Amino acid sequence: MNNLNMDLVLFRGNGREPASNVKTFILPDKCFEKGVGCAWRNGNKFAIYPRSQTPSKTASTDVDNKILNIRQDVLLFTSILRKLVNESNGTYLLLQKAAETAKTTDNQVEFLKLSRQYRSIIRVCIENLQEALSRVQDGVEKNNLLSYITILYSIECIWHLCEILYIDNIPGDIVLPYLLEWVRFHFPCHEQTASHLLEACERGSEDHQDYWITVIGMVVQGRVDVARALMKLHSAAETNEFKLVDNSLRSMPVYSVYGGISTGEFTITWKHWQAECRSKLSSGVLSNEPKLELIMRLITGDFGAFSSIRGDYTSWYDLLGGWVMYTAPWARRHELASASAACAELGDALSNSRLDRAIRALLDGDLYQVIHEIQQMSDNGWFVTHLTDILYHCGKLRILDKHQTDVTNRLRDSLILDYGSLLMEHKSLWTVGLSYLASCPPEGLRRAELILERMPLKTEAKVMRVMAEAKKYGLVDVGVSACVCQCAVQGGVGRLGAGVAWAVRARSGAAAGRAAHAALRRYVRARRLPAEDLLLAAGPALLLHDTLLFLGKYCDFHRLYKDREFKKAAQLLVSLITSKIAPDYFWETLLLDTLPLLESDEPVFSSSDTYEIMLCLELKPAGLDSEKADLLRLALARNLARTVLSEGGENKQTEDGKTT
Amino acid sequence: MPIDVQGTFVSQKINKVRWIPEDYVETKCFFAGSWDDDENSIKVWGFESPHEDEEVEYPRQLSEYPVDGDVTQIKFTEKNKIAVSISNGDVKVLEVSAYDKHTPLREVYHWKKLHNYGENECSCTSLDTLEGDIVSIGEDGNIHILNGRRGDVARSITGADSCSLHSVCFIKHNEIITGNLRGHMKIWDLRSPDNKPTASFLLAGDELASTCIINHPTQPHIILAGSESGSLAVWDLRVNTFPTSLLNAHSAGVTEMQFHPENPNKLLTSSVSGELWDWNMEAMTKSSKGPDGQLAWLSLDDKNTMMVNSLMPKLHKAINTIHCDKGRILCGADNEAIYLIKNLKY
């Protein structure tokens, strides 16, 4: 919402170099050439129109007036990705709860569980996309799905590595087994060939065109056993050369935290083993078997050997596990920077994709750079928001600004606020967005308030739901405002009863007054009282506004009259007249209502009542035309005549009673 | 076997779910109507196990019927026909093929803009059915009795309420009860020609809407009403036309209630607060007979008299609908998911 004006820069063409986060459009029509105005709608929607500051001198009839409505096309609103949005929202909310308890107890296990939950949600989403891909025919749709899959694969890959490096609890901090697992999971390139070959179990498997590339693939993925088994299928497996390599692979020491030896001791044995391998290599026995020689060079951590096979792999991190395994298997989590630097320089295929950069930054421990990279991904911030949040709660994130102040929580909050605001734009996903905003008080709630009150309310079911959500997060004003607006809407379509009901719900005197006035005016016009059912059952709600109270009482007067309780009806009418809360336009109606009662067989107005009515009639002459006024005067006079007579007698009696 | 909950995300907020009854086999298919989105629809879903012997079943979409507005209610008029109310003021009767559920739903009847503010749109908020008859209500405060067999409007009570109506239930063939935005309840005798209710009362003093009404399957004179506040009223029409006790139940509005079709002592309720509860009704009907005819507020803390079980961990979004068939409950929610709860004891 607040970057509205940043975007405006585009249309006014100020000649300055636009900032990197500015998106530029070319306006299609000639009519936009002279000057352009912009009106913000809501969310990421706005209109631009050709705007002139000055009136045209000559009114031309051929003006081309086009209004261009522009909105952001949000990837996450695609039906299939909405599952990701909704499901991850559940995990996000659980995480916030876990973070609350983590304040008092260590909750890393819970965080790891939730991180895995996120990853499994991503996995399910990828599977859904793949399934959808297998069904679609349309080329554009296919391309879209493919690009979503690419995005989600990258997310899954980065998240997993991030989990290993920052969230998982790794025994002894020795990262190798996890790293190998990561490589195998995300880059399972030779696995299928390997299992085919092993399944077939035929001597002379080297005839398979991918035999060697598979064996070497297994070696660099650290699957030494598989590599050895494959080598056994070679027709020359019984030769000394093969046995030598097999032996070297078999005798490779493997570190285990629970193995009972210290890393120091392990390092010594391992270095010893590798020295032996090197001496075998330099003896030249393998010079006739270049593939076997390559394997030996790889397991001795030879940069040239790794470089020579780089071309067989799409990325440098395919080789990362192998590199660490054969150069520094004891590496701890935060000691991977040099390995990543080495791997990135392998071969001459220079790759600098976003995923490359993100993984490099991750291995370098530069989380700031990681966030910066993944923020640019076109997933509308889903990934950066959730990853930043979990890292923040795990206490693994510390971002400093240029003044060296810690801005970690501000960064996390701003990502969540943007993500939440984006979702609130969606007709259906607004409740999801709201739960993100609500987790970031106070600004989140303030934003929620602004967006929520602008939510179009087409049905009362929606109004009630918005009110329930507002109540859940303590946004009282939103609820009240929604009721008052609803009151205005109902009044607008002539549903005055519903109007009163909404005003009462809002506890808004002004709205109640407006609805009551509308009802009274309608009565004056059409002689029909709206909402009797409501008014007669409204009770204390009527006290919201004088006019509403008057309307309620007036309604009651009609009920009494209809029930032929003339005496009571008359009493009520007199009190309505004398209380003077009736609006001016209603005086005539009110005074004329006395006529039939004045002319009833039994007098129902006392003489003092009659005097009061007379007084009001004379004080407010404007409301009544003279003919009606005369009629009323006559009726009042007649009533006075008959009441004074009878009352006079009574009064005399009581006076007599007193004196005697 | 313990209760088992499986969720499936469907990319639509679900407002109504209904099992499609089967004659000789276990129900496999259901209707789901969506709401609060740019495009809404009624879909038919079918459960299938990916592998023959596996316990886990996932619903698959079999057909989709687009609807111009929120689906506000779905009720059966016959075994394979449903009456549907829509927020654009329409009521439709739709038929699902008994043989092939993949066949798109067929429109049998369509009452266009049955509820309206003149030219302006007005929501048809709910309906109820009884043996082929349909009663529909709307924000316009009107009641229409529709004949689901002939497709005509048998009777209209215009201006039945000055407020919007939100809940309706057939008490008997000729008697209905409605509830409005303020919790003002009215009982209507359809035989009487004048448009006046035979009884009217307020559900509670809080001026909140009555969101759903049902009656007891075997004792139709026992009525239950759910409120926007989350409370539940139970009363016996033979004793009083109005409720004598209110239960403070859910922490937000009651969205749907259903008696278990096989065991009328079991009641299921769902709520905006994301709760799905299973009640023991025996205790509840007892308590509904207030001591002196005064409205009494009961609280749920009194666990001795009430038996309430939560069937699923509290959801962070509203549960809008439930439908139970034997040991299996479907529920639809605002987190765009449908849940299947299995192994319910009844």
Place this chain on the structure above:
Amino acid sequence: MGELTASNMFESETICADHKDLIHDVAYDFYGERMATCSSDQYVKVWDSDGRGGWRLSASWKAHHGSVWKVTWAHPEFGQVIATCSFDRTAAIWEEVGDAASSGSEKGLHTWLKRSNLVDSRTSVTDVKFGPKHLGLLLVTCSADGIIRIYEAPDVMNLAQWTLQHEIPTKVSISCLSWNPSLSRVGNPPMLAVGSDEPNTSNAVANVPSDKGTACNGKVFIYEYSETSRRWTRTECLSSVQEPVNDIAFAPNLGRSFHLLAVATKDVRIIKLEPLA
């Protein structure tokens, strides 16, 4: 793996406004579901969103006897109400009445009634804006002769009755204004920003003294209402803006301690206003 940053896509759709002359303003209602347009053809049109990305014309009427410069919506709590201002020296308040069927107008079109006509200005009224809801039903206008007028409807039910509460002379031609939407209950007094389109001849503005007595040659002024003196006073003149101002708008306040003001001249600037503690 392909590049992951396909630039975010935007979609657009075009509406032919069908005004017979230049459009001067487009304004969405509070919910963004209705759109009002005004033009030199003296007409105002109201468009309703069909919920599927399209817009349907719901009303069109001749509103003034001159170019209509601006159109603006009141908060929906006050009903369906818009205000317009024009070259004909007036501002007008319009209310939508009844349903489309009853009024006997063209089929499907709604009727807007003129509830009030504000005729105090002696020159073209260049902008009009309703005040933030929490201040009641307020309206501010500005005119080419540099006078800002603040009106109030004392009775929100009666749109026919507006009282002129304040008249603030600025001595320069004012082209646009914006209310600060921040709630006054959190310590923000009612605030207005106005922009001048006075051509940039140095002597034209150099003589305009601010209330503090210092001369300022900026084109944007901030006015604040003081509860104690019951007056609007100029509290700031933004000297950084020297070019004629086309448009001006406050950002919604998200609980910040400062205000953000966007000013459109030849370029666009975002200005941060920090209230004095």
